[in-house]
Amino acid sequence: xxxxxxxxxxxxxxxxxxxxxxxxxxxxxxxxxxxxxxxxxxxxxxxxxxxxxxxxxxxxxxxxxxxxxxxxxxxxxxxxxxxxxxxxxxxxxxxxxxxxxxxxxxxxxxxxxxxxxxxxxxxxxxxxxxxxxxxxxxxxxxxxxxxxxxxxx
Amino acid sequence: xxxxxxxxxxxxxxxxxxxxxxxxxxxxxxxxxxxxxxxxxxxxxxxxxxxxxxxxxxxxxxxxxxxxxxxxxxxxxxxxxxxxxxxxxxxxxxxxxxxxxxxxxxxxxxxxxxxxxxxxxxxxxxxxxxxxxxxxxxxxxxxxxxxxxxxxx
DNA sequence: TTCCTTGCAAACGATTTGCATTGGA
DNA sequence: TCCAATGCAAATCGTTTGCAAGGAA
Numbered sequence: 505x506x507x508x509x510x511x512x513x514x515x516x517x518x519x520x521x522x523x524x525x526x527x528x529x530x531x532x533x534x535x536x537x538x539x540x541x542x543x544x545x546x547x548x549x550x551x552x553x554x555x556x557x558x559x560x561x562x563x564x565x566x567x568x569x570x571x572x573x574x575x576x577x578x579x580x581x582x583x584x585x586x587x588x589x590x591x592x593x594x595x596x597x598x599x600x601x602x603x604x605x606x607x608x609x610x611x612x613x614x615x616x617x618x619x620x621x622x623x624x625x626x627x628x629x630x631x632x633x634x635x636x637x638x639x640x641x642x643x644x645x646x647x648x649x650x651x652x653x654x655x656x657x
Numbered sequence: 658x659x660x661x662x663x664x665x666x667x668x669x670x671x672x673x674x675x676x677x678x679x680x681x682x683x684x685x686x687x688x689x690x691x692x693x694x695x696x697x698x699x700x701x702x703x704x705x706x707x708x709x710x711x712x713x714x715x716x717x718x719x720x721x722x723x724x725x726x727x728x729x730x731x732x733x734x735x736x737x738x739x740x741x742x743x744x745x746x747x748x749x750x751x752x753x754x755x756x757x758x759x760x761x762x763x764x765x766x767x768x769x770x771x772x773x774x775x776x777x778x779x780x781x782x783x784x785x786x787x788x789x790x791x792x793x794x795x796x797x798x799x800x801x802x803x804x805x806x807x808x809x810x
Numbered sequence: 811t812t813c814c815t816t817g818c819a820a821a822c823g824a825t826t827t828g829c830a831t832t833g834g835a
Numbered sequence: 836t837c838c839a840a841t842g843c844a845a846a847t848c849g850t851t852t853g854c855a856a857g858g859a860a
Contacts, residue, residue, distance in 0.1 A: 582735035
């Protein structure tokens with residue numbers, strides 16, 4: 505994930521957030537966070553379950569994911585295949601965007617320099633305001649062909 | 658949808674595209690296009706099926722949608738609920754982006770002035786290139802609260 | 811006649827839920 | 836002790852597919 509704040513601290517931040525929500529930070533839940541920490545982009549339930557560190561039944565995994573989503577620890581995305589993928593919320597990783605490979609479906613996190621991101625945000629705000637929206641955030645996805653797919657073609 | 662080129666012409670353009678793909682433009686398929694023409698943003702299979710003009714069985718609807726997707730007549734998106742939503746491809750509607758209401762899930766098409774869109778595209782290209790991506794397109798989603806939700810809160 | 815298209819029902823895969831059991835504060 | 840958390844199996848729901856019937860070239 506995009507420059508996650510030092511690893512061990514994440515667990516502590518998550519624990520605090522869960523405690524605030526009156527939810528326990530159990531070992532099962534810890535293992536899901538650990539699995540997500542090795543990712544460099546959004547991951548599906550199946551992908552997380554495959555992570556050796558994370559060996560809990562799929563139903564518990566899903567329950568954990570939704571608890572985390574509720575507590576804004578994870579954010580859910582839906583890729584082109586319709587499968588839900590999760591990654592740490594931006595207050596844990598910093599604001600970032602995604603590179604999407606239209607060939608293999610790979611999704612990678614990418615950070616955008618503050619000044620440029622600010623520019624995008626202003627554009628988004630302007631666009632939204634014109635339609636009567638109160639703009640909160642913007643999502644910029646860069647679609648293209650990744651290095652691997654490019655070399656294979 | 659964003660400024661669709663005159664309605665009747667769309668059917669003609671679709672027919673031509675299908676003919677090029679050696680696929681027939683049947684009445685069932687025509688009715689799906691008609692249903693999509695009344696939309697102002699991406700629509701799910703269920704939503705299209707609910708359209709009175711479009712009364713074909715859900716399985717045929719799905720088959721039609723995938724034929725259209727294959728022929729680049731429709732583009733598939735996945736909203737926050739994971740349900741697939743379709744809208745006319747950009748060569749039929751013009752390039753545009755989406756306003757997403759984080760409160761009710763509404764998705765509306767929005768056109769962005771060429772010069773501004775060009776700016777966004779350059780930013781996307783720069784970002785992607787830095788990661789070794791050959792950038793093809795960019796998707797900008799503006800997240801906020803729509804007029805309705807804003808007035809209700 | 812030939813092949814595409816359609817309808818219906820069954821199959822699928824991701825995600826959710828009911829319920830009895832376990833475990834942590 | 837007590838209620839949240841877990842595991843398993845069964846249920847859901849959107850979507851896809853097999854197969855036989857219908858229709859256009």
